[in-house]
Amino acid sequence: MISLKHLKGIHLDHHKNTAGFTIVPMPVPEKVYIPMVQHIGAPNVPVVSPGDRVKVGQLIGDSEAPVCAPVHSSVSGEVVAIETFMTQMGRNDVNIVIETDGKQELADTVVPPVVTNKEEFLKAVRASGLVGLGGAAFPTHIKYNPRNPEEVDTLIINGAECEPYITVDHMTMLAHAREIVDGTLNTLKYLSIKKGIIAIEGNKPDAISLFKDLTKDIPEIEVFELRLVYPQGAERVIIFETTGRHLIAGKLPADIGVLVSNVNSILKLQQYLETGMPLVTKSLTVDGNLIVHPQNVEVPIGTKIRDVIEFCGGTKRDPKKILFGGPMMGRAMPSDDLAILKGNNAILVFDEAFSTMNPETACINCGRCVRGCPMNLMPTTLAKAWDRKDLETLKAYDALTCMECGSCSYSCPARIQLSYKIKLAKDLVMQDLRKQVEQAKAQAEGGKNA
Amino acid sequence: MNTKDSQLIVSSAPHIVDPVDTASIMKDVVLALMPALAVAVYVFGIRALLLVATCVGTSVLFEGVTRKMLNRPQTIGDFSAVVTGVILSYNLPVSIPLWMAAIGSFVAIVVVKQLFGGLGQNFANPALVGRIVLFTSFSTAMTSWPLTDRMSSVLWEANGLVAGAATDAVTGATPLALFANAKDVPSNLDMFLGTVSGSMGEVSAAALLLGGAYLLVKKVIDPAIPVAFLGTVAVMAVAMGFDPIFHMCAGGAMLGAIFMATDYATSPLTTKGKIIFGIGCGFLTMGIRIFASYPEGVSFALLLMNILTPHIDKWTKLNIHGVPKGGEKS
Numbered sequence: 002m003i004s005l006k007h008l009k010g011i012h013l014d015h016h017k018n019t020a021g022f023t024i025v026p027m028p029v030p031e032k033v034y035i036p037m038v039q040h041i042g043a044p045n046v047p048v049v050s051p052g053d054r055v056k057v058g059q060l061i062g063d064s065e066a067p068v069c070a071p072v073h074s075s076v077s078g079e080v081v082a083i084e085t086f087m088t089q090m091g092r093n094d095v096n097i098v099i100e101t102d103g104k105q106e107l108a109d110t111v112v113p114p115v116v117t118n119k120e121e122f123l124k125a126v127r128a129s130g131l132v133g134l135g136g137a138a139f140p141t142h143i144k145y146n147p148r149n150p151e152e153v154d155t156l157i158i159n160g161a162e163c164e165p166y167i168t169v170d171h172m173t174m175l176a177h178a179r180e181i182v183d184g185t186l187n188t189l190k191y192l193s194i195k196k197g198i199i200a201i202e203g204n205k206p207d208a209i210s211l212f213k214d215l216t217k218d219i220p221e222i223e224v225f226e227l228r229l230v231y232p233q234g235a236e237r238v239i240i241f242e243t244t245g246r247h248l249i250a251g252k253l254p255a256d257i258g259v260l261v262s263n264v265n266s267i268l269k270l271q272q273y274l275e276t277g278m279p280l281v282t283k284s285l286t287v288d289g290n291l292i293v294h295p296q297n298v299e300v301p302i303g304t305k306i307r308d309v310i311e312f313c314g315g316t317k318r319d320p321k322k323i324l325f326g327g328p329m330m331g332r333a334m335p336s337d338d339l340a341i342l343k344g345n346n347a348i349l350v351f352d353e354a355f356s357t358m359n360p361e362t363a364c365i366n367c368g369r370c371v372r373g374c375p376m377n378l379m380p381t382t383l384a385k386a387w388d389r390k391d392l393e394t395l396k397a398y399d400a401l402t403c404m405e406c407g408s409c410s411y412s413c414p415a416r417i418q419l420s421y422k423i424k425l426a427k428d429l430v431m432q433d434l435r436k437q438v439e440q441a442k443a444q445a446e447g448g449k450n451a
Numbered sequence: 452m453n454t455k456d457s458q459l460i461v462s463s464a465p466h467i468v469d470p471v472d473t474a475s476i477m478k479d480v481v482l483a484l485m486p487a488l489a490v491a492v493y494v495f496g497i498r499a500l501l502l503v504a505t506c507v508g509t510s511v512l513f514e515g516v517t518r519k520m521l522n523r524p525q526t527i528g529d530f531s532a533v534v535t536g537v538i539l540s541y542n543l544p545v546s547i548p549l550w551m552a553a554i555g556s557f558v559a560i561v562v563v564k565q566l567f568g569g570l571g572q573n574f575a576n577p578a579l580v581g582r583i584v585l586f587t588s589f590s591t592a593m594t595s596w597p598l599t600d601r602m603s604s605v606l607w608e609a610n611g612l613v614a615g616a617a618t619d620a621v622t623g624a625t626p627l628a629l630f631a632n633a634k635d636v637p638s639n640l641d642m643f644l645g646t647v648s649g650s651m652g653e654v655s656a657a658a659l660l661l662g663g664a665y666l667l668v669k670k671v672i673d674p675a676i677p678v679a680f681l682g683t684v685a686v687m688a689v690a691m692g693f694d695p696i697f698h699m700c701a702g703g704a705m706l707g708a709i710f711m712a713t714d715y716a717t718s719p720l721t722t723k724g725k726i727i728f729g730i731g732c733g734f735l736t737m738g739i740r741i742f743a744s745y746p747e748g749v750s751f752a753l754l755l756m757n758i759l760t761p762h763i764d765k766w767t768k769l770n771i772h773g774v775p776k777g778g779e780k781s
Contacts, residue, residue: 005772011469165467247773321460328466335461355467356460362529363571365473366715368673377769379720399771407465414472415571421463 008238008375010230011408013329015204016165016288024172024284024297027312029076029101033303034340035061036094040132041139042068047097053080058278059108061097070132070140070343074108075281075301076101089325089332089339096340099303112277122191129273130280130343135159135234135263136326138344141270144262145192147255156194157243158185160201160208160264161227161234164327167347169286169297170264174201174208177268182215184271185222194260198243200225202233231329232406236261238375250402265346283341285309289324289349291316306337309348321356324349329407359416370409370419376402380409380419387426392433400426473570477530479671483662484537484710490645490655494601495545499651503540505549509556510536517565531570535559538578541652541706542750543585546597546620551589555581575757576714583750595622596648603637603646605629625649627702631746642700649702656700663709672713675722679729680708680736687737703749704736711749717757724760724767731756 037045043066049055055074062072078101088094114125127142147153158181162170174181185197199216201209203226216222225243227233237248239261246257254261262270269280283302288295293314300309306323310316324331325345341348370380379398386394400423409419491499514532518525526532539555559581567573586593598606598621607613610623625648626636637647645655653659666672684704685695698704703711712718712732719728732752739748 008772013467241772249771249773319458321458322462322466323459324466328464330464331466332464333459333461333466335459337459351466356462358460358462359468362473362526363569365476365531365571366718366720367476368715368720369469369471371720371769377771379769381720382764398768402771405464411465411467412469412471414469414476416468416472418463420465424463 007228007230008241009373009377010232010238010375011373011412012229013165013231013411015229017168017171017204018166019168019286019288019295019297020171022168022172022296024169024176024299026282026299027301027304027309029103029105029301030304030308031101032081033076033099033101033301034096034305035072035075035099035303036088036090036096036340036342037062037072038088038090038092038094039072039138039302039342039344040070041137042066042070042143044094045069045072047083047095049074049080049097051080051082054078055080055099056106056108058111058281060110060279068140068143070127070142071130071279072302073130073279073281074099075303077104077106078102089334089342089345107278110277111279113275114273114277116187116191116274119191119193122187125274126270128279129270131266131269131273132280132343133263134265134269134283134344134346135236135261136330136344136346137236138342141262141266144255144260145188147253147260149255150192152258153192153255153260154195155244155259156185156188156192156197157239157259157261158197158199158264158267159234159236159239159261160199160205161239162205163202163227163231163234164329164331164347166288166349167286167327169284169346171205171208172297173268173284174205174264175211178208178211178215180271180275181264181268182212182219182222184267184274186219187271187274188262188267189221192260195221197222198225199223199264200227200233200239200243202227203229231408232375235375235404235406237404250399280343283343283345285341285345286347286349287313288347289320289351290354291318291320291350291352293317300341302343303340305340306334306348309341310337310350316350318352320350321353322349322351324351328355329411330405361417362415364415364417367414369412369414373408373412375406375408376404378402378423380423381417383426384417384419384422387422387429390429392429395426395430400430403427473529473531476671477534479666479669480534480710481530481537483665483671484534484541484652486658486661487541487645487652487655487706488537490658491541491545491651494645494647494654495597495599495651499545502543502545502547502549502552502651503537505552506540506543506556507533507536509553510539510560513557513560514565517561518569521565523569526570529570532560535564535577535581538576538652538706538710539581541710542578542582542650542703544593544596544649545651546595546622547585547589547592551585551592554588555585558584571716573716574760575754576711576717579711579750579753579757583754586750596625597621598623598648601646602648603641605635605637605641606648609634623648625702625746626697627740627746630697630701631740636697636701639694639696639700642697650706653703653706656705659705659709666709666713672709673722673725675725676712676718676729676732677708679726680712680732681705683730683733684708684737687734691737691741698737698740702740702747707732707736707749707753711753712756717760719760719763719767721764721767721769724763727763727767728756728760731759
């Protein structure tokens, strides 16, 4: 058997229209809306009240819960309301509404932290409010503190940016290469990890050569050029491409000795170490065929989509689709009245051409979905099993391994929403597994009582 | 700007899709079949066009009418019926009465394809079953192979004639029939170029290979089935002391391997499965050619492998990476 060198994937048009557009800071909007949940984990509790004056970088929400990342004010101004409404995470959440004063005064707490050991480093990571900026938004201080720290030997810095349209990581890498390298070195040092790999897709040769140049005297950092095959940036794919290790469903990267961080996460971490400024702004690519002036912007967290679009010259016509993220894995938003959160990296605005639902036709068994699946699944078999709610086949064909990269749906000539069906199927399998666990528990208890 | 929420479409990712769709794939297949049609017109004359037109016209008609009668969405726009029509015509002698060809279309489209659920649901290749039903129903018409003066003189001489000498239409044995009777066969060059007798679309290996190359480049077909199929035919021919080039070019081997065995619906999904399928097709083809009473075996080999396809798919399920076969060990 020939050993596997690469995972399968698909070829996409990159549409990197905004490549070369330096990130422009956006002026503060009149109001920002900062929700208490911007991460995977427990909600924060507001530590300010309506009427309070706040400054940039000031802590406004925190929690005692272990899996949580605090939130800070992105503006200076006055807290005008604390309200509960639906956020882009699709749940009702407590939001702190701040009316800005335009002065952007810094909070007194914004001073470089003292970090000399791992414990202080992790404390600083938590205090920075950092979450995984690749989109998962998992609190970084938890990720950096795995059960098996001694087994972790590699830190992968994800600069793949494999989604079409998005260029903000590319521009970030060009503008902040030095900080990203220093952030990588600091993380390696405090977490006692031997090796750092900065992995960048081959369509960004300027970033690759810049990092190669900066790290040529740093033996512990390798710059790795990824192939132009979607989805190189997916965690399991980038781990395999750079280290040859397979991350199977249900395991954490640390279980196979790896930590993965987005370039932006490392940058924000380093900036916190240098200045004490927590995560309060987010850089975004604003593009799509309806945006008048596509560009990369840095916006205060809590800014509404509408304000960002207006800053970019508005839209040419009424939009039909607004995406957070890229066209492959991005989420379509029901409204432009939602606020930017930590995990966002792009706003894409499209017309009908990107929005019409293609009518599904019969599967012709062409195998394109199988050819495209990085996880070596058989998407058409899974989708057909989902159609007839066939749990046995869904389990036998590893539905839970799907990471919803969308390659199958993209490739399907019959326009079947394979990825969506498998997503629903995963839910069905999880429900069944939970039921089994409960039954086993009930049985065990019954046995005890007898 | 104030977007009314109801105007926005909220759908699941991905939000873009490959421009390749079912119709464009089918159009590519039709295009890839055209070189063989050009050779057929050259070798057999203008009636080849009439036969293709009849098969395509009736296939599309039957498809449209059946879908309407079954109250299903119309599918003639996906071009799959056109592909079936062209391939069916390629499997028939050019002289077959047109009403028989229409019956072939009926069997292919109505019985084999639509009654089993339409595109993608059929258990066997529709054109293939159409051909087999015609072959067993009208065996004389289906085994009368016209000779033309474009063909190798070997074929004329085998019938005691001089090439081009006859004024009336004559028929003669195909190269495979000559082979079965241990007679001289046309040269490999004639076999390759297609200046021999046989079904109208199967004669020219060169034209079929050209179409196959186009389909490979456009990634419409995977090389696994044609390579495994023809490779097995060649290996078995050599093993039994026959000329492998002759056997790869003769009869329906090329047409079958490139255009019929690669039919998506009736061949396995995975590469491993496709290889097993191709080897099976080649093995059965040669088995029938050498040991059975029919001179040609591609049709029955394909039909049998079509029926085995669901099983091959089961045996060749892909395993996810990083998990040893038989489940996860921790």
